[in-house]
Amino acid sequence: MNADQLTTIRRQFPVTKRMLYLDSAHQTPMPTSVREALEEFIAEGHQMAGPKPVWLRRVEQARARVAAFLNATSSEIAFTKNTSEGLNIAANAVPLQAGDNVVLIEGDHPNNAYAWLNMKRKGIEVRFAKLRDGEIANAQTFAPYIDERTKVVTLSHVSFHAGQVHDLASIGKLCKERGVYLVVDAMQSVGVIPIDVKALGVSVLAAGTHKGLLVPQGLGILYVADGLDELQPAYLAMSSMARPPSDYIARPDDLDVRKDAGRFEFGNVNLPDLHALSASLEMIEDVGVAAIQQHVTALGDCLIEHLDRLGVRLVGPRDRGQRNHIYVLGLPVETWATYFARNDVRVSPERGGIRVSFALFNSADDVDRFAEIVRNGLKEGSLAKFANMD
Incomplete structure (x- = not known):
C-alpha cells in the first residue's frame, strides 16, 4: 500500500x-462508504417501502463477491448473524454419534468451545490440544489427539488473545488424510489475511463481518464446502427447502433440503449489513x-x-x-x-x-x-x- x-x-x-x-x-x-451504503438502504426503505426484489438481487451479488473473496462458489456461501451462529450451525450439522470426538485448542475463543461442548449432552467427547504461550498450531499439534472416532478438528485461524496465525495448510492436509472435518473460525483473519478455502482444505468456515470486513455487528458469513451433503441443518425454514411451496403451504411429505449452503439460511437475512458489505468489499478489493x-x-x-x-x-x-x-x-x-x-x-x-x-x-x-x-x-x-x- x-x-x-x-x-x-x-x-x-x-x-x-x-x-x-x-x-x-x-x-x-x-468507513464513510459503509455509512453511505447503510444510509442509501434506509432511504430506499423510507421512500419506497423497500424494493425487496432489488434488495434480494443485491444479496446474491454480495454472495458472489464473498465467494470470490474466499475462492469458493456462491453455492457454498450462506449468511448468518455472526461467527458464533456459524460455529453452532456446524456443530449441529456434522453427523456426530455418541462416542465420537472433536478436537479443539485449549484456550481458543470460548464461543467455538461452547458450540462443541454443547454436544457432550449427545455423548460427544471434546478433546483440547495444548499450546504453549505464543505457539503456532500445526498438524503435529493435533495428530496425537486424533483417532478413528475423531470427526472434527476446529480452531481459530488467528488467535484473538495473542495473535498467532495458525498453520491451517498443514492442519487441513492432516484432516483430509484422516477423513476429518476442518471447521475454522476466521473472525480475526477474514479481510486481513488472504484465505483460500480450497487450498487450505477447509470444510466449514465461519466469520462475522465487524472486524476485518468493516461492517457493523449483526452479519456473518458461513462457508460450507460443496459435496458435504451429510451436513444437515438443525433448523428448517422455507428458504432451506429444495422445493419451497409456491402457495406457502408446508408439505409434510416433502422435507428435502437444498444441496447448497443455503440450507443453513433461515428466513430473512440482514439486508442493511449486506448492502454495507458490498461497499466494504469494494474498498478492500481495491487495496x-x-x-x-x-x-x-x-x-x-x-x-x-x-x-x-x-x-x-x-x-x-x-x-x-x-x-x-x-x-x-x-x-x-x-x-x-x-x-x-x-x-x-x-x-x-x-x-x-x-x-x-x-x-x-x-x-x-x-x-x-x-x-x-x-x-x-x-x-x-x-x-x-x-x-x-x-
Whole structure:
C-alpha cells in the first residue's frame, strides 16, 4: 500500500482524527462508504417501502463477491448473524454419534468451545490440544489427539488473545488424510489475511463481518464446502427447502433440503449489513487483502522495534508469518488500560496484558505515537512499577 492510498483510506475513517484507534481485533470503525451504503438502504426503505426484489438481487451479488473473496462458489456461501451462529450451525450439522470426538485448542475463543461442548449432552467427547504461550498450531499439534472416532478438528485461524496465525495448510492436509472435518473460525483473519478455502482444505468456515470486513455487528458469513451433503441443518425454514411451496403451504411429505449452503439460511437475512458489505468489499478489493496483510505486518515490525527499545515484553509470536495484525504487550491491564483511555488510545484488555491491533487505515505515525505514549507511561512511577519488562 503506497502513501497516497493510505491517505485516501484514512479519509474514509474519521475516527483517525479523534483518537489513536488500535482496536480493530475488537471491532473496526465504520468507513464513510459503509455509512453511505447503510444510509442509501434506509432511504430506499423510507421512500419506497423497500424494493425487496432489488434488495434480494443485491444479496446474491454480495454472495458472489464473498465467494470470490474466499475462492469458493456462491453455492457454498450462506449468511448468518455472526461467527458464533456459524460455529453452532456446524456443530449441529456434522453427523456426530455418541462416542465420537472433536478436537479443539485449549484456550481458543470460548464461543467455538461452547458450540462443541454443547454436544457432550449427545455423548460427544471434546478433546483440547495444548499450546504453549505464543505457539503456532500445526498438524503435529493435533495428530496425537486424533483417532478413528475423531470427526472434527476446529480452531481459530488467528488467535484473538495473542495473535498467532495458525498453520491451517498443514492442519487441513492432516484432516483430509484422516477423513476429518476442518471447521475454522476466521473472525480475526477474514479481510486481513488472504484465505483460500480450497487450498487450505477447509470444510466449514465461519466469520462475522465487524472486524476485518468493516461492517457493523449483526452479519456473518458461513462457508460450507460443496459435496458435504451429510451436513444437515438443525433448523428448517422455507428458504432451506429444495422445493419451497409456491402457495406457502408446508408439505409434510416433502422435507428435502437444498444441496447448497443455503440450507443453513433461515428466513430473512440482514439486508442493511449486506448492502454495507458490498461497499466494504469494494474498498478492500481495491487495496487487495495481500497488500493489507503486508501493511499491518510492517506496522507490527515497527511496533516490535519500539517495544524492544522500551524493554516491554511481547506476549505473542515475533516471527513474520506467525503473526499478522494482533499484538499483546506485557503491560498489566489494571494500571495501563486507564492510562491509554486517558490519552485517547483505543486498545483492548487481554489475558496477557494490553492488546494492540492494526487495520488498513493505521499508519507508521500511529505506531510512533503509541510508542511515545508508552514511553511517557513508563516514566510514571505508578505505571513503570507494574510494567512486564524483558
